[in-house]
Amino acid sequence: MNLKIAVLPGDGIGPEVILQAKKALYAIGEVYNHEFVFEEALMGAIAIDKTGNPLPEQTLNLCLNTDAVLFGAIGDPKYDNNPNAKVRPEQGLLRLRKELGLFANIRPIKPYKALIDASPLKREIIDGADFTIFRELTGGAYFGAKTLNEEGTHASDLCEYSEEEITRIAHLAFKSAQNRRKKLTMVDKANVLETSRLWRKVVQKVSVSYPDVALDFLFVDNAAMQLILNPKQFDVILTENLFGDILSDEASVITGSIGLLASASLGEKNALFEPIHGSYPQAKGKNIANPIASILSAAMLLEHFGLFTEANVIYKAVEKAIEYKVVTVDLKPDSKFGTNEVGEFVSNFI
Amino acid sequence: MNLKIAVLPGDGIGPEVILQAKKALYAIGEVYNHEFVFEEALMGAIAIDKTGNPLPEQTLNLCLNTDAVLFGAIGDPKYDNNPNAKVRPEQGLLRLRKELGLFANIRPIKPYKALIDASPLKREIIDGADFTIFRELTGGAYFGAKTLNEEGTHASDLCEYSEEEITRIAHLAFKSAQNRRKKLTMVDKANVLETSRLWRKVVQKVSVSYPDVALDFLFVDNAAMQLILNPKQFDVILTENLFGDILSDEASVITGSIGLLASASLGEKNALFEPIHGSYPQAKGKNIANPIASILSAAMLLEHFGLFTEANVIYKAVEKAIEYKVVTVDLKPDSKFGTNEVGEFVSNFI
Numbered sequence A, B: 001m002n003l004k005i006a007v008l009p010g011d012g013i014g015p016e017v018i019l020q021a022k023k024a025l026y027a028i029g030e031v032y033n034h035e036f037v038f039e040e041a042l043m044g045a046i047a048i049d050k051t052g053n054p055l056p057e058q059t060l061n062l063c064l065n066t067d068a069v070l071f072g073a074i075g076d077p078k079y080d081n082n083p084n085a086k087v088r089p090e091q092g093l094l095r096l097r098k099e100l101g102l103f104a105n106i107r108p109i110k111p112y113k114a115l116i117d118a119s120p121l122k123r124e125i126i127d128g129a130d131f132t133i134f135r136e137l138t139g140g141a142y143f144g145a146k147t148l149n150e151e152g153t154h155a156s157d158l159c160e161y162s163e164e165e166i167t168r169i170a171h172l173a174f175k176s177a178q179n180r181r182k183k184l185t186m187v188d189k190a191n192v193l194e195t196s197r198l199w200r201k202v203v204q205k206v207s208v209s210y211p212d213v214a215l216d217f218l219f220v221d222n223a224a225m226q227l228i229l230n231p232k233q234f235d236v237i238l239t240e241n242l243f244g245d246i247l248s249d250e251a252s253v254i255t256g257s258i259g260l261l262a263s264a265s266l267g268e269k270n271a272l273f274e275p276i277h278g279s280y281p282q283a284k285g286k287n288i289a290n291p292i293a294s295i296l297s298a299a300m301l302l303e304h305f306g307l308f309t310e311a312n313v314i315y316k317a318v319e320k321a322i323e324y325k326v327v328t329v330d331l332k333p334d335s336k337f338g339t340n341e342v343g344e345f346v347s348n349f350i
């Protein structure tokens, strides 16, 4: 197979971890005779520094005209505490999601047996947990109208959803549930929010086409609790953008480290793969960032193109690294292995 | 002291647990020579059933003209899955918060030593955790304009905040931090939301008056993770309404049961005290609901009126109940004690 892949390393630890993902893909390409052509482009704070734009047109055009995007992370503290910054790295990511139409963000959560004890949660709580979060990614308060009055004393964010936006991701989530344990939990705040009531109504409507999937509903406050009390109850979780942002980061604690979690963002035509950990600027350039989330994002990319054998080889290699404790300090505080060493181990194993 | 207390038992387990809180207050009144006059009123689903209104005017008037409100819980599943219900129990609670001007909801989180092992989190993670969440309670998406188009295919919720709304709760939170470990963590999503950027700006401004308090900021997704990874890092958490709803329920897992957590909701003139657990309809009438959260809400009420000795007696009594394992099944699956027995133990101890 020939694949053209846009690579956006971005900020912070993005470039270091994405390098390891590329190495894994190169190794797969050699062994299985695929040609992966990578083209790098600027995005995030680094793109602002170099071009004034967090998502330069050139980057966007590249992404629109490739088979897939491999994305690192964006964000820089110099923008976070400056409420007056006019341009922000995050705007680039949000615009990219919107322009590529990446409406579904998919985050699988499943602890590795060898890492069960790395979690702050007790073994009996998490052993056997295995679920996937479907987060809507191009709607809600992320993209609604924002206002700030002239005096800077009053602000607003609008959260909007349409039936169509809900329907398309609901179908993806139900289909995924059909291939799993046939349970879908919709998370919302329907006792307070109008958009949540629309979600509930539309998801109930879509559910009619999936009679083999059991559907239930949880309020987001309760869901935030249940994820920790009893994560094994979940199979597929479906939710809106902001709730999905919060719950999927929270759910990462089940696996022991956010440095292990990959995600796929899918649209009608485009697909983007990224680790969920963010730019982690404190670790930048120190060779301590965990590359596994990025490497697993590359595996999700392969799966997306039907290359299941190849993806499985990566999953196996990552399992081996974990089993042999070739992991970074987030998973083993006294580890002598860094980003590079873990990445090397994985691509050598392929 | 003479106190007139409006009692709103509400729905589900509300009446059972509030009864135990009243018993504790009666006992305190006898021993310390206070006169607590209770007046009950309808609210929630039960009020809809009886009057068509989740917050009858009579109830509201009573609450406006008492020293404090002791509130149980509201909510009934028959409204949750009916997106077309025009009247909902929650509307009563939201209106009550608004009319009483209860802008600050305060939720202390601190695990009991004797219950450390009841938490899904490992002992070393939670032992020593002790923090308080200040949740803004009368603004944000809870109270902004809501729309649903005629075809029922498009919905919106508006999240709004003004400098004034943020300033008043920020002062309360900073003052609390001054009396504690002098650390305040503001939780927001300033990399995406305009309202969050306003929160950040205003809180920075208020912080100037509290130079002895260390201020830091966390994005809400990260906060949802940090609460579980390392809850000991927090002292006072300040956040907006919906984030506070999610994070405080999540934080309840630290203590092992949401049935242990009380809250105070304060305004300029009024104060309301309630367990955070909600109506838990499945347990209604079974004598299995944990009354401790309600009893502790009564203790917070006493503290609010400066009755610290009296409040401490309740705290001690609850500790004893926990130490002697006179607790409900949420804390000890094979417990033979019910709501009544736990309540009796506490009031007998006073």
Ligand SMILES: CC(C)[C@H](C(=O)O)[C@@H](O)C(=O)O
Pocket: A074, A075, A090, A093, A245, B191, B192, B221
């Ligand atoms: C960086 C930020 C805008 C982003 C989001 O909130 O979507 C991130 O937290 C994520 O989850 O991908």
Ligand SMILES: CC(C)[C@H](C(=O)O)[C@@H](O)C(=O)O
Pocket: A191, A192, A221, B074, B075, B090, B093, B245
């Ligand atoms: C019942 C519901 C409207 C309420 C809220 O979301 O505020 C509850 O969850 C709470 O936290 O008091």
